[in-house]
Amino acid sequence: MKISPRLRGIIEISIGSxxxxxxxIFGKIAFQSGLSVGEFLSYRFTLAALLIWIFLLLFKPDWIRLSKKQIFVAxxxxxxxxxxxxxxxxxxxEGVSVTLAAxxxxxxxxxxxxxxxxxxxxxISRKEALCLIAASVGLLMLLWGHLEVNNFWAVAAGLGAAxxxxxYVLLSGRLQKTVRPITSSxxxxxxxxxxLSAFHQPHFSDLLKLTTTQATSILGIAVISTIIPLTMELAALQKLKSSEVALLMMIEPITAALLGTWYFHETLSLRQLCGALIIAMALVANTLAKKPQPE
Incomplete structure (x- = not known):
């Protein structure tokens, strides 16, 4: 059975999310083990980059080639x-509660x-707007908790991150339509x-001193939460509208909440469970409301 490009895109962004x-999970393990934010981010992206370079050089060296324009865009x-x-x-x-930052x-x-x-x-169609509002309400129910603000600039940083x-999502979808997702990644x-390395200036010599827990968390976030999802996201952006990709990526907080209950034995309240269900229903409704694009 042939899978349509749109369905492939939905599967790709679902995997990525x-x-x-x-x-x-990986961040909490790393920070509890003593790694700083700067070290964790720098090690995460450096290892992910090295793994992709090694893989492509060994198996697909032709895929490394990219025009100067596309290298600049990337x-x-x-x-x-x-x-x-x-x-x-x-x-x-650093300046607001984790819940508010999320x-x-x-x-x-x-x-x-x-x-x-x-x-x-x-x-945006009326149905898309309603699905977005419903998903946002569900997200608020899922993540609502201890909201604390110690620094106004931290709030600005949180909005700036969003x-x-x-x-990034919009530009990736428009400027990298013809680039292989793994090459773009x-x-x-x-x-x-x-x-990140230039900004945080970590001591890469300390890599030799990493504990097994720290090394495992860095490897996990490099592969599971960087290489795979970033590549899947870029692949999906070549098949779906940026707005649809962004909405489907709200699978991420549902995944994070479920993983928290499994790994850290956190409990989800009835409100949070209802929020997760509302998000899921909004995503399904938005996906079913879309008419498949002609191939």
Whole structure:
């Protein structure tokens, strides 16, 4: 049975969102083991870049080639997209509660839809708007908890992370339509690693001193929460509208909540379970409301 491009895109972004959902697990393990935010981010992207370079050099060396224009685009996406967004998000975590930081970050589907509506040809239909509102309500129910603000600039950083990520999603969808997703990931992650390493200036010599737990968390986030989801996201953006991809990525907080109950033995309240269900129903309704694009 032949799978339509649209269905492939839905499957790809669903896989990617689940991978991103593991971020909290690996991050919490790493921070509890003594790694700093700067070390963790720099090691994460550097290892991910090295793994993709080794894989492509060994098995698909032709896939490394990219035009100078596309390398420049990938560099900008890596530096001002992923590196900038990641730094802003963790700056937000330093000044507000983790719950509020997550709520601020997950406003990005809203920004993607707004930017798409006003700056691209992807106008929002009434059904899409209703699904977005329903998913946002579900997200609020799922993540609502201890909200604390110690620094106004941390709130601004949280919103900045959401807006910068929304811009990243939109630009990736428009500027990298013809680039192999794994090749795009290679350069986006590489330039992201360079930018994060320059900003945080970790001591890479300390890699030899990592504990097994720290090394495992870095390897896990590099593969499961960086290489796989970033590649899947870029692949999906070549088949679906940016606004639809952004909404489907709300599978990520559901995954994170379920993983928290499994790994950290956290409990979900009835309100949180209802929130997760509302998000899932909104995503299904939005997906079913779309008419498949002609092949």
């Amino acid at each position: 689940v991978g991103f959902g593991f971020l909290g 560099a900008m996406l890596g530096i001002f997209g992923y590196a900038f967004f990641s730094t802003l998000y963790f700056k937000a975590v 709520l601020l970050l997950y406003t990005y589907p809203f920004w993607v839809n707004i930017f798409s509506h006003f700056f691209t040809h992807d106008k 807006i910068s990520y929304a811009i 290679l350069y986006v992650i590489t330039f992201g690693a360079l930018a």
